[in-house]
Amino acid sequence: MYNQIESNKRKTWFLMTIFLVFIVLIGYLWGAYYGFGLSGIAIAITLAIVLNLFSFFKGDKVALGISGAKKIKKEQNPYVFRMVENLSITAGLPMPKVYIIEDININAFATGRDPEKASIAVTTGAIEKLENEELEGVIAHELSHIKNYDIRLMMIVIICVGIITLLADFFIRAQFMFGGKKNNSKGGNAGAILMIVGIVLAILSPVFAKLIQLAVSRKREYLADASGILLTRYPEGLAGALEKIKSNKPMKRANHATAHLYISNPFKIKKGKKSGLFSTHPPIDERIAELSKMA
Secondary structure, three states, rough: OOHHHHHHHHHHHHHHHHHHHHHHHHHHHHHHOOOOOOOHHHHHHHHHHHHHHHHHHHHHHHHHHHHHEOOOOOOHHHHHHHHHHHHHHHHHOOOOOEEEEEEOOOOOEEOOOOOOHEEEEEHHHHHOOOOOHHHHHHHHHHHHHHHHHHHHHHHOOOHHHHHHHHHHHHHHHHHHHOOOOOOOOOHHHHHHHHHHHHHHHHHHHHHHHHHHHHHHHHHHHHHHHHHHHHHHHHHHHHHHHHHHOOOOOOOOOOOOHHHEEEEEOOOOOOOOOOOOOOOOOOHHHHHHHHHHHOO
């Protein structure tokens, strides 16, 4: 379990470093080609800060609203509420807000900017179809996302993808509308090379950014699986829940903007063992296999 946790943390920060390099590189090329100098990097970083602040303070409300989650009090569902409460105490976390999603599928997600402002949403399908230990495994997984600050990390990742896409779009639009800096001190050939490199990067970088986002999402799912088992000490519970999740159908309020938050893809679950580059989650069979190693 501890090896799994450390490995996934290292890989996540490696991917986040690549994100930063992409943003700085596009900002630099943008500034160099259009005569802004290092101001291009400053513009990119400023844009990142502004969008991240919005995500930091409003991102959880957007996610909960899109999913159709309804906040509950203890008396409305004491079974789920007490389970979240007990596992939060075990994890050493503040009690998150509890939400219910009216959906027959088995799923759940956590959101919020930090453990003090966190929320957990669970579908009615999960409550009705899972055994006690299986539901505990699912909730422990989501609490691990909170404890590991995945809820904040994934909001930052989404903003990074958006920033890279915006900068790339600005670069291409400005190139066709205004052209590059005419008096480029590096000469015509160097300016042409810079233009080609910039356009190629602008076209490909949103694709690369999306692939990095999905890779980060998959690694954090493995991390939350392992961390959740540290809370329950019962890998079979989460493994059993994942086995039942394999029969899920697409959720009524499934949305691509929030799909990565769920414990399982809210759209159609692909069969097979291999994880696709454009998948928000690792294959369930691979996750179950990793959990079996921890038993």
